[in-house]
Amino acid sequence: NNLAEGARQLLAAGADPNHKGRIRSTPADVARESRATHVLQVLREFAAQQQGAARRWHGRGITHIEVLRAGVEAVNGLYERRPSSEVPASFARVCEQELRTDAASTWEKLNGDGDWYRHCDHPANASYIYYNRGDKHWWIDGPSGLGAYKSPGPPHAPPANGVFPANAHGGWLVMEKGAEALSQPVLRILREGYDAGKWGA
Known part of the structure; x- marks a missing residue:
């Protein structure tokens, strides 16, 4: 069924199954009205998968993320978890010096109450x-505070290697101007219960 396959691909690419859009109807509403039973089945399966993922990862939050093989070399390295109440220094600098906006309120709008991850290999990075x-993407921002890569994915964890296609070629989308040909990053995720000192062992 082409409609069902199209729905499956859109969901894999990060489409929001609860978005009502201009017609103020969710994809499930439209599918029911059109009697597209195969599409409804795809939506139900996706919802079950999301609930299962949330249950599996509940209580085992990410403590560290390591970025490897990124063509934008400055973002490679180990990142440590930080609370939502703390605003990234480079984000604040961009807001205050370039955008002329309040950093704390802008950060709260974009990040909400979620944890974020700060580069911890080098204090100056x-x-x-x-x-x-807002856009339901994971972002890797460089030392300047500007985006280096982004990829759609579930809020509980970033994609390790862009399994949620960000563009026609899949993977993380390079945001830095002039760096489009550089390699995409690979992420290694460290969760609670693991020893960060044994990373890579």
């Missing part, structure tokens, strides 16, 4: 990783 609740 202000790169960070966070989930943007």
Whole structure:
């Protein structure tokens, strides 16, 4: 069924199954009205998968993320979890010096109450990783505070290697101007219960 396969691909690419859009109807509403039973089945399966993922990862939050093989070299390295109440230094600098906006309120709007991850290999490296609740993408921002990569994905964890296609080629989308040909990053996720000192062992 082409409609069902199209729905499956859109969901895999990060489409929001609860978005009502201009017609103020969810995809499930439209599918029911059109009697598209195969599409409804795809939506039900996706909802079950999301609920299962949330249950599996509940209580085992991410403590560290390591970025490897990124063509934008400054973002490679280990990142540590930080609370939502703390605003990334480079994000604040961009807001205050370039955008002329309040950093704390802008950060709360984009990040919500989610944890984020600060580069911790080098104190001077202000790169960070966070989930943007506005566009539903994970962002890897470089030391300047500007985006280096982004990829759609679930809010509980970033994609390790862009399993949620960000563009026609899949993977993380390079945001830095002039760096489009550089390699995409690979992420290694460290969760609670694991020893960060044994990373890579």
